[in-house]
Amino acid sequence: MTMTQQTLLRVAGVTVRFGGLTAIDNVSFDVHPGELLGLIGPNGAGKTTMLRAITGVVRATHGDVTLEGDTLNGLPIHKRIQKGLSLSQQLVKPFREISVLDNVALAAGASRTRSPLKALLHVSQKEEAIIGREMLERVGIAAYADQKPGIQPLGILKRLEMARALALKPKLLLLDEPLAGLNSKEANALASTIADINRQGVTIVLIEHNLGEVMRICQRLVVLDNGRKIASGEPRAVMNDPAVRAAYLGGDTIAEAQQPTLVAAGGKHA
Amino acid sequence: MEYEISLLTSMAISVLFALSLNLITGFCGQISLGHAAFLGIGAYLSALLSKAGLPFLATLPLGMLLAGVIGVVVGLASLRVRADFLAITTMGVGFLFVGIVRQQEWLGGELGVSAIPDSGLSKTGFMLLSLGLCLVTAALCIYIRKSWMGRVFNGVAEDEDTMRVLGIDVPRYKLAAFAIGTALAGLAGGLYAQHLKFIGPDSFGFVESVTVLSMVVVGGIGSVVGVAFGAAVLSALPAWFQFIGDYKLLVYGGLLFLMMRFSPGGMASIVTRVVNSRNKAQGDRT
Numbered sequence: 001m002t003m004t005q006q007t008l009l010r011v012a013g014v015t016v017r018f019g020g021l022t023a024i025d026n027v028s029f030d031v032h033p034g035e036l037l038g039l040i041g042p043n044g045a046g047k048t049t050m051l052r053a054i055t056g057v058v059r060a061t062h063g064d065v066t067l068e069g070d071t072l073n074g075l076p077i078h079k080r081i082q083k084g085l086s087l088s089q090q091l092v093k094p095f096r097e098i099s100v101l102d103n104v105a106l107a108a109g110a111s112r113t114r115s116p117l118k119a120l121l122h123v124s125q126k127e128e129a130i131i132g133r134e135m136l137e138r139v140g141i142a143a144y145a146d147q148k149p150g151i152q153p154l155g156i157l158k159r160l161e162m163a164r165a166l167a168l169k170p171k172l173l174l175l176d177e178p179l180a181g182l183n184s185k186e187a188n189a190l191a192s193t194i195a196d197i198n199r200q201g202v203t204i205v206l207i208e209h210n211l212g213e214v215m216r217i218c219q220r221l222v223v224l225d226n227g228r229k230i231a232s233g234e235p236r237a238v239m240n241d242p243a244v245r246a247a248y249l250g251g252d253t254i255a256e257a258q259q260p261t262l263v264a265a266g267g268k269h270a
Numbered sequence: 271m272e273y274e275i276s277l278l279t280s281m282a283i284s285v286l287f288a289l290s291l292n293l294i295t296g297f298c299g300q301i302s303l304g305h306a307a308f309l310g311i312g313a314y315l316s317a318l319l320s321k322a323g324l325p326f327l328a329t330l331p332l333g334m335l336l337a338g339v340i341g342v343v344v345g346l347a348s349l350r351v352r353a354d355f356l357a358i359t360t361m362g363v364g365f366l367f368v369g370i371v372r373q374q375e376w377l378g379g380e381l382g383v384s385a386i387p388d389s390g391l392s393k394t395g396f397m398l399l400s401l402g403l404c405l406v407t408a409a410l411c412i413y414i415r416k417s418w419m420g421r422v423f424n425g426v427a428e429d430e431d432t433m434r435v436l437g438i439d440v441p442r443y444k445l446a447a448f449a450i451g452t453a454l455a456g457l458a459g460g461l462y463a464q465h466l467k468f469i470g471p472d473s474f475g476f477v478e479s480v481t482v483l484s485m486v487v488v489g490g491i492g493s494v495v496g497v498a499f500g501a502a503v504l505s506a507l508p509a510w511f512q513f514i515g516d517y518k519l520l521v522y523g524g525l526l527f528l529m530m531r532f533s534p535g536g537m538a539s540i541v542t543r544v545v546n547s548r549n550k551a552q553g554d555r556t
Contacts, residue, residue, distance in 0.1 A: 055435070081437035093432045095425055106425060107436050112418045114439070116446035119418035168437060 007069075008033045008203055009054070009172055014063030016046075016053050016227075023049040025227040026063070031172060031205055036198040038218035038235070039207045042247055046227040047207045048090070051176055054205075055087050056080045067171065082114070086170030090177045090207075092157040094149035100160055101145040104132035107167035135163040138200075139193055155186045159193070172203050179210045191217050211248075215239065223247070275397050276465075277509055282400035283461045284505030285498045288485040289407050290454035295483070296492035297411075297420065298447035299427025300348070301357045303479050304364025308452040310371065310474030311337040312459025317383045317469055326389035326464055333460040334453040341452025345445045364479050371471040382470025389464050400461050404498075407454055411494045414450075423447060427492075477519050484526040490538025500537055 009031040016024040024046045031037050041047050052058040054065055056077040065072045072080050081087075094103050105128040106113075112128075113119045136142040139159040144152060149160060158178055165173055175194065179187040191213035198204050198217075208214050214221070214235070221238045223231040225247040231238045238244055291305045312333035319329040344363050348356050371377050378384075389396055414420050422443050425433045430440050463469050481504070489500020504522070508515040533540055 077434040078437050078439050081435065087435050089432070089435065093429055095428050095432070097424065097428060098421075102421075106421055109418055109421070110437050113422050113437075116419055116422075116443050119422055119443075120414065120446075122418045123413075123416050125418075125421075164436070 006033055007031070008067065009205075010064070010066045011050075011054065012064045012066070014050070014053055014060045014065065016049055016058055017061045023227050024053060024060075024224075027224065027227070027229045028063075029222045029229065029232060031203060033203055034198075034201065035219050036195065036204045036206060036217060038214045038221045039205055039224065040209075040211065040214055040221055041224035041230075043209075044226075045224040045247075047224055048176060049227075050224065051087070051174055051205075051207055054080075054174065055085060081168065082110070084171030085174060086165040086168040086172070087174045088161045088165040088176060088178060090180060092154070092161045094157060094160055094164075096148065096150045098148075099146050100141070100149055100152070100156075101129060101132050101136065103149060103160060104135050104163045104167045105129050107164045108132050108135070110168055131167060132163075135167045136160075138166060138197065139163045140189075154181050155190070158182065158190060162193075162197075166197065166202070170202070172205065173197070175204060175206045175208075177207055177209060179208055179213055187213055211239075272393065275393050277506060279393075279397040279400045279461075279465055280509075281502050281505050282397070282404040283458050283465060284482075284485065285501040286400070286404045286407050286461070287455060287458035288482055288489070288497050288501035289404075289411055289494065290451045290458060291482050292486050292489075292492065292494070292497045293411060293414070293454065294447050294451035295486060296497065297414065297423040297427065298444060299423075299430075300444060300447060301353065301360070301483075303357050303361040303476075303483065304344075304367070305360070305452075305455060305482055306474040306476075306478035307364045307367035308337045308341055308455035309459040309462060309478065309482075310367055310469075310471075311340055312456030313463035313469045313474070314371070314377060314383065314459075315456070316460035317386045317463040318377075320387045320389075320464070321383070321385075326387075326391075326460075330457055330460045333456040335456075337456025337459065338449045338453030341448045341455075342445055344452070345448030348448075349441050349444060361476070361479070364474075364476055368471045368475050371474075378470070380471065382468060382473070383463075384468045386463055386467045386469075396464065400465070403457065403461065407457075408494055408498055415494065419443070419446070477522075480526065481518060481522045484522040484529075486536075487526055487529045487534075488536055490536030491534070493536070493538035496536055496538025496541075 007030045012028050014024055014027050015022065027050060039047050039050065049058060053060045056072065056075060067083055067085065070083065072083065105125050108128040108131040112122050133142060133145060136145055139162050141156050141159045144156055149157060162178060178194065179190055182190060187210055194204065194206065195217040206218060218235055221232060221235050222229060223238060223244050230243045230247060231241045287309055291302060294300050294302055315333045315336050316329040319332060320326055348359050351359050372380055391399060422438055426440055426443055433440055485501040485504045486497050488504060490496025514521050529536055
């Protein structure tokens with residue numbers, strides 16, 4: 001990618017090892033302000049681990065993650081969130097005792113909850129409830145504001161998770177498989193919502209298995225396989241890359257993909 | 271009348287003590303099986319300072335301060351452990367307190383501290399002071415519940431990992447809960463020492479920690495009114511039925527078990543269930 005372009009998030013040479021297993025191997029990529037970047041790859045490619053290294057759930061063994069030039073290395077999760085990251089989790093985790101609106105308002109109150117003392121001295125949730133309602137409208141579930149999350153279907157909860165992440169007013173929104181578990185109609189609708197949110201000016205990194213929707217809404221892709229970055233760039237070009245095709249169609253390694261004769265020979269023997 | 275005044279006083283102290291644990295365990299979801307240690311810290315400090323000549327009322331804030339500071343230290347040690355391991359850690363703190371106090375000559379050792387000087391208040395005056403402080407504590411708890419701090423505590427109790435993702439500094443909130451809860455336990459301790467005029471290491475052992483936890487659980491974990499009611503009733507029981515005093519651990523431990531098994535929300539949730547049975551049935555499913 002062009003280095004002259006402004007960078008919001010920079011992942012530089014990040015390696016994550018769990019004991020002997022290298023989950024992420026020297027991966028680098030940049031996220032530019034305003035873009036919708038798809039981070040894709042087959043199962044076990046290391047996408048979620050990459051995301052966790054960005055949010056701080058796992059610590060990178062090597063490499064740097066910087067947001068607007070500030071390093072995030074060594075910071076705990078909440079500090080990274082306070083600096084402008086926001087995560088919509090793959091497994092939706094609403095607080096079930098409070099209403100859908102209160103869930104979003106809780107996130108919107110980030111400035112009030114930064115220190116316990118400040119939190120103790122403030123009671124009113126009025127402003128946060130207004131922001132909360134706005135966010136619910138943005139993701140299209142304002143009608144459910146006063147209900148409890150426990151009884152809602154997954155489609156609503158996925159949108160709630162996203163509204164809550166948006167309420168933090170992030171510089172960068174990380175979406176971890178928001179379409180997983182939805183039927184094609186719901187997935188299509190939610191993907192359109194994601195594209196809308198991006199158009200409204202939110203920079204997004206989207207991890208997703210649903211390639212059809214990824215191709216439809218993402219402006220740029222980064223492809224991981226076996227913990228390594230194997231391609232990046234404009235979606236159509238990336239998907240035509242032989243290495244990417246091999247990764248998705250079952251070639252085991254990049255090496256094999258680069259030696260198509262070997263793969264073909266193996267196929268004949270089988 | 272003398273008897274009723276004394277009973278009301280000890281009920282008020284128990285309620286205050288139970289509310290202090292409710293702040294940590296009920297609001298913030300951090301279980302503690304050693305909470306009596308903080309009652310003990312407040313009690314010993316107040317008793318010793320009173321004997322040294324300090325006016326009783328001046329010893330109360332000092333007891334709160336010391337208990338709160340040690341509470342934060344214990345909280346710091348507890349930040350890395352969760353749920354059952356936290357229960358074991360705090361239980362260890364309880365045993366540590368009793369173990370240390372037993373060995374210290376200047377703390378009265380096995381014999382404890384007796385002949386604690388009078389507060390200068392009449393019996394009725396002291397009862398009113400206890401009741402007043404108990405009410406202020408209950409009001410504080412209700413306020414905290416309504417504030418942003420209460421919202422965060424709720425979230426930490428339900429799912430602290432998600433709270434981190436929402437940018438919440440979870441350790442600081444846990445420490446805040448420990449600080450406030452243990453300081454209030456220290457306040458209860460000061461009143462306790464003054465009320466009984468005698469304290470010993472056994473007054474603050476494991477049995478007391480289980481007793482106060484059962485008060486919280488029986489009343490309804492997290493519910494201020496429920497816990498106050500539960501603590502008031504359970505603290506009066508031994509006065510009404512002599513045998514309960516002899517089998518404290520059995521009775522309170524049994525109650526704790528029964529409540530956890532059949533109504534984890536305590537009496538508060540039984541009441542809500544009866545009042546609003548349909549909605550509640552849905553809530554429990556989730």
